[in-house]
Amino acid sequence: MLVVGELINSSRKAVAQAIAERNTEYIQDLARKQVEAGAHIIDVNCGTSIGEEEKVMTWLVTSVQEVVDVPLCIDSPSAGALAAGLAVHKGQAMINSITAEKDRWQEVLPLVQKYKAKIIALCMDDGGMPETVEDRLRVADKLVPGLLEAGIPEDDIYLDPLIKPLGVNSRYGVEALDAVAALKEKYPKVHTICGLSNVSYGLPERRLLNRAFMVMCLTKGMDAFILDPLDGQLMGLLKAAMALAGQDEYCLEYIAAARAGRIKA
Structure with a gap:
């Protein structure tokens, strides 16, 4: 089971402030605490650093790897920021993420190949967010063969079925669980991963929902989670x-x- 610590993300107010102030001590302490709590990989995301994301990503990766001896998940919608983080990363990194969207595929795949990184592959294409299990399988049928053809080992591929907020539709939890089971059945040697807290967005007592959903996902074959290891x-x-x-x-x-x-x- 792979645990990716999610807390170094500039969408969190305290992290955004630490980034703005270049508070290395705060960022490093947060990294240490996540590893001590059981995280195997630390996610770093500075997507709100508009206009300086590449510079900030370089600082984040360097700062975190000074104090923890685990890989990082370089997380950004910007291919430039991904490249900046990967360029200074020590060892095998993880990239979050690639999709079957034409532009994103063309931007990110060369980085996966160049840096031999683990890759989170979102089950999404130019048609938008998946609505059904069948949608996810259809996109996975593009992603997995494409990555394998590009020389990416199965063990480095992490399919993300895209978890949507339960508060929007009461079927989204079941839909995601069924998708995990279907993906694992079709691609047993490829990993599955999700951002756990997405399921509880907008609902009260989110941690309770996250905990219950995690256990249910595990029974369906999920073998990696992006989560808060300090819980x-x-x-x-x-x-x-x-x-x-x-x-x-x-x-x-x-x-x-x-x-x-x-x-x-």
């Missing part, structure tokens, strides 16, 4: 669900996390 109850549920699903031999990860105080009941 101890969320991380506890993740370790417990992995053990119950037979993904933690002798419950060793669960026991180690509990003894280290990284999870909460």
Whole structure:
């Protein structure tokens, strides 16, 4: 199970302020805390830094990698910002993200190839956001063969079925769960990933929904999440669900996390 820590994102007010002030200490502390809580990769996103995103991304990647020994997920709608972050990244990075949209594909694929990065592939094409499981499979049938043909290993591909807010449509949760199961059945050697908190957007007590949805996703085959690792109850549920699903031999990860105080009941 891969955990991508989501907290270094300029859409969060405190992070935006830290970026504006070039508060390296704050950013580094946030990175450290996420790794200590169990994140395997740290997402870095500075998409609100209009006009200087490439410069800021370079600073973010450099600052974070000074203090944590894990890969980063370079996250931006701007190919230029992705390239800037990848250029200074040490080791194999993850890119968030590519789609089957013609322009995005042409911009991002060369970066995936050049830097041999792991890639999050959103199930979206020029037709827009997917509405059904069939829509997602149709787009995945473009993404996966295209990436494989370009020389990207299956183990480096992470399909994102695109989780939509449950508050907009009560079927969006079931739709996403069915999509995960269908994608895993068709492409068993390719990973699945999602931004967990998208499902709860606009609803009260969001953490409760995120926690429940994570466990349900795991039972359908989801094997990577972009989430808040500082939510101890969320991380506890993740370790417990992995053990119950037979993904933690002798419950060793669960026991180690509990003894280290990284999870909460």
